[in-house]
Amino acid sequence: MSLFANLFRSSIGRKFLMALSGLILIGFATGHLVGNLQIFEHPDKINGYALFLRQTGPLLWVARLGLLATVAVHIWAATVLTKENIRARGGQSYSAKTTWIRASLSSRYIRWTGYVVFAFIIYHIAHFTLGLTDPTDYKTHYSYVMEHDYTVAGFPVVAAGTEVENVYLMVYRGFESVPVALFYIIAVGLLSFHLLHGMESLFQTLGWSSQTWVGALRKVVAVFCLLYFLGNLAIPGSILTGALQPHPAAHVHAPMTAQN
Secondary structure (H helix, E strand, C coil): CCHHHHHHHCHHHHHHHHHHHHHHHHHHHHHHHHHHHHHHCCHHHHHHHHHHHHCCCHHHHHHHHHHHHHHHHHHHHHHHHHHHHHHHCCCCHHHHHHHHHHCCHHHHCHHHHHHHHHHHHHHHHHHHHCCCCCCCCHHHHEEEECCCCEEECCEEEECCCCEEECHHHHHHHHHCCHHHHHHHHHHHHHHHHHHHHHHHHHHHHCCCCCCCCHHHHHHHHHHHHHHHHHHHHHHHHHHHHCCCCCCHHHCCCCECHHHC
8 A cells, every 4th residue: 555545544644634734724824814914004915915826827726726625635534534433432432421521622513613614715715716706896897006016025026007906995895794794703713713623633643742842832722723813803803893994095996907
């Protein structure tokens, strides 16, 4: 049996796949949040950022398909391992009950929170990436003219004067919808709850945890999950409460040149 095949056929391999895929998804989720927090800056920031990502062309779709594959592997491994654990506990009701009582709340419901988060990811892509559920359709029909260069690591990648999609206004108008904003808040709350147990588990699986500093690790994980939730909460929360008002430069309601 090859090493690659063993990853999918053995319990240890599936645990490793779930941990590794989880680590990749945590990295993406963190980077995604950092990018989204640019909504609190000048519209040039998030609009330039969005165009920069699209300019990577095929690489962007390779990354997207890779992330979808990673999500699929993560869900598959988690589901198979859960079924194996249920079969292994057969005939041990007392032991299983005791283990369930001692388990943390996040670990008890990690599988179900994962499924809810997956449903949210599908909706989030449909809304903010494909624009299929965006009633205002700002992303595809309205433009924004860059006032300043957008730079990455000090290098200009989107020049001032470039006409781009008004992603800033699309995000802002999207979160003005109370149902959309509340769904987003609940979903990222469940994701943070999911990470609370998942991150600790992946550290153990990958051998990065030890008895000497497991307590400190749990505190670091808890702080990270709290900050992640608060960072995501800040965007729809600020828009719903009116704490964040749209930047004057964002109100450019000119149809995209390509559609004139």
